[in-house]
Amino acid sequence: MNTLATTILAHTEKLPEGAPICAKELLHLGGRAAVDQALSRLVKRGHLLRVGRGVYVRPVEGRFGARPPSTSQVVEAFAGLKGETVVPHGAAAANRLGLTSQVPIRAVYLTSGPSRRLTVGSQTIELRHAPRWQFVLAGRRSGEVLHALAWLGPERVGEALAVLKRKLPRSEWEEIASVRSILPTWLAEEVSEIIVNG
Numbered sequence: 001m002n003t004l005a006t007t008i009l010a011h012t013e014k015l016p017e018g019a020p021i022c023a024k025e026l027l028h029l030g031g032r033a034a035v036d037q038a039l040s041r042l043v044k045r046g047h048l049l050r051v052g053r054g055v056y057v058r059p060v061e062g063r064f065g066a067r068p069p070s071t072s073q074v075v076e077a078f079a080g081l082k083g084e085t086v087v088p089h090g091a092a093a094a095n096r097l098g099l100t101s102q103v104p105i106r107a108v109y110l111t112s113g114p115s116r117r118l119t120v121g122s123q124t125i126e127l128r129h130a131p132r133w134q135f136v137l138a139g140r141r142s143g144e145v146l147h148a149l150a151w152l153g154p155e156r157v158g159e160a161l162a163v164l165k166r167k168l169p170r171s172e173w174e175e176i177a178s179v180r181s182i183l184p185t186w187l188a189e190e191v192s193e194i195i196v197n198g
Contacts, residue, residue, distance in 0.1 A: 092108070
C-alpha cells in the first residue's frame with residue numbers, strides 16, 4: 001500500500017464508528033487527484049466503503065468480521081458533514097407512534113438539503129428534500145408527530161390526531177401549537193382544533 005493510502009487509513013482509524021471521511025478534508029495530505037486515487041484504492045481493498053460522491057466510511061470490525069456502520073450513524077454524520085438537518089421519514093415516525101402497522105422496508109430520511117442516495121454496504125439510503133416546516137421541531141417527539149401527520153396527509157390526519165390526543169402530554173401539544181404559523185393550512189387547522197377543544 002502506498003504512503004498516502006497508509007496515512008489516510010491511519011487517519012480514519014482515529015474516527016468514531018460511522019464518521020464520514022470526505023476527500024476535501026484530506027487535501028493537507030496530498031493533491032486532490034492523489035487523495036481520490038488513494039481513497040479509491042482503499043475502497044477496492046475493503047478498507048473503506050464509498051457512501052456517496054467524495055464521501056466514505058470505515059467498515060466496523062466485529063467478532064464476525066467487517067460490517068458497514070449503522071444506517072442511522074452514517075445519516076447523522078453525513079448531515080453534520082453537509083450542514084443539513086436530517087430526520088426520519090414520516091412513515092417510520094407513524095409506525096413508532098402507533099399510527100400505522102406498516103414497517104418501512106427502505107431507509108428513507110427527510111433532508112433540508114438536496115435529495116440524494118447514499119449506499120452503506122448493500123443498503124441504499126434515500127434522502128428526500130422536504131419543506132422547512134418539517135424540520136422545525138427536529139429531534140423531538142413533537143417533531144416526529146409532524147412528520148407522521150405530513151406522511152398520513154389531510155385525509156387521515158383526523159383519525160391520527162384522535163389517537164395521538166390520548167397519547168401525548170399537553171406540553172407536546174403546546175410545542176406543536178407554537179409552530180402553527182408555518183404549518184400547511186390543513187394541518188394548522190387540525191392542530192388548532194385539538195388545542196381549542198382539548
